[in-house]
Amino acid sequence: MAIASSDTAIRSSNWTRTLIYLVLLLFALFYLLPLFIMVVNSLKPLSEITEGGMIALPNEWTIQPWLSAWSTAQIGVEPTGLRPYFINSIAMAVPAVAISTIAGALNGYVLTKWHFRGATWIFGLLLFSCFIPFQIVLIPMARILGILNISGTTYGLILVHVVYGIGFSTLYFRNYYAAFPTELVRAAQIDGAGFFQIFWRIMLPSSGPIIAVCCIWQFTNIWNDFLFGASFASGDAAPMTVALNNLVNSSTGERPYNVHFAGAIMAAGPTLLVYIVAGRYFVRGLMAGSVKG
């Protein structure tokens, strides 16, 4: 987000300023509350939670819930823990992000630097495809994955995420390349550089920031997806979100809340890490996702 120095600060008394700080701090607490609850309760024995001490710090600190969530908790029928599903999510997200980003870069390059008739229409159609409710494609997608014999696999999910990720990645690169000086491309063309040479030597070297934005956006979306995962890859190939939901909603007997919280942090970990490391780009991605921002 571009934060310029100009703010709209108004004259205010000390009393109002105190009130403003108070409200801001209260909301900070509100936003931190669930994270606090997840962390704190993942580190205490179950008995402390069931006795009603969810908001308190642990009396007895333990990492047992984490170990259990990772490697022994019951997910569906097998006591495998979340580890295999974490690996599924990585195996799904990494190629899907890479492919959709590469496709988006090429599309954005074509749409901005190689004008041809109908390009605006194509872009408009791509743009609208970003905002369809995915329920409208679930049934035919299930059929196609079945026909291709990749339903219930990670490959199937990679395909799905690439297909529905291209719209956004194209949007990002198109908007970014639209501001890129076309004279440079023209000049290179006159010097005899071809289509891919221009892309490789001129466009890509200056695309660092948008590549970061696009990868973060795609990674967050794909990692956090539940609908496609639940529809097309339940069972062994399920991604982390589906496995976490199974862990939380299907355990019988006494609920191991502390294990659930540990699992929730594991599912949140990668995107949270991305946010902490590259928050600037994450926010820019969100804003670009709002079309204009």
Place this chain on the structure above:
Amino acid sequence: MAATDPMLDSGADFRTRLQNWLPKIVLAPSFAVMVIFVYGFIAFTIYLSFTGSRMLPSFDLVGWQNYERLFRVRQWDTAIINLGIFAGLYIVISTIIGLMLAIFLDQKIRGEGFLRPIFLYPMALSFIVTGTAWKWFLDPAIGLEVTMQRWGWTSFEFDWIKDSDMAIYTIVIAAVWQSSGFVMAMFLAGLRGIDNEILKAAQMDGASNFQMYRRIILPQLRPAFLSAFVILSHLAIKSYDLVVAMTDGGPGTSTWLPALFMYEYTFTRNQMGIGAASAVIMLMTIAAIMVPYLYAELREQK
């Protein structure tokens, strides 16, 4: 497009022609994927919504029957009413909180760099994670209610998540928690874009703070309001994960939303025709909001 040079010999001519076609060839796979997987699939689902498909797709047309049945199903009524409640509250509350935080944060606040990321991080989490955290926090047996009682407020009650009349509001709480920070970021960007020379001038003329916001600042935030509305309504109509994680539609079917209805009818109850019809209605609703918005945006960009 590069101009073809007629002076080149035929070998080079082929290369030039290839260069001319390359952009289209590169774009073609994405275009094909989009035509098939987005628009082809939409057409297929629309077609299915007019067939008697149950567990598997069938191709016998039954006219508007699925739509007529859809609007007679009680769960669809529930889902639509819930969507109205959920979307209305979610959009309004997120906008109010987002706007308020943005205005407050824009008052030369010390520690803005510290607060802003805290307000925004929920957006990085999946709805499944968010749902899990709120589900247990609002669970009267272990969460807020029992904690307050243990702290001595013995009459404290908060069991909305178990109450079929109130459960939908708990989904609103979690969804607002997730998105309001993002709305704040949009408004903050809008506020930072306002020329404060105008504000200074107005201040000189003796405008009160309230008048400044009412007359100058808020009107200039119109694009941010519009973006927030479009994005939040789009998110609300698609909402599925959060409900699944928090209440799984329950108690009973009291927190069903259209997205959950579509999934249940299509994949669990083997009423694919009705499921497809509900998906078409969802698409139409979103299109009614998105198409004019995107059209305006694209026209502006040209």
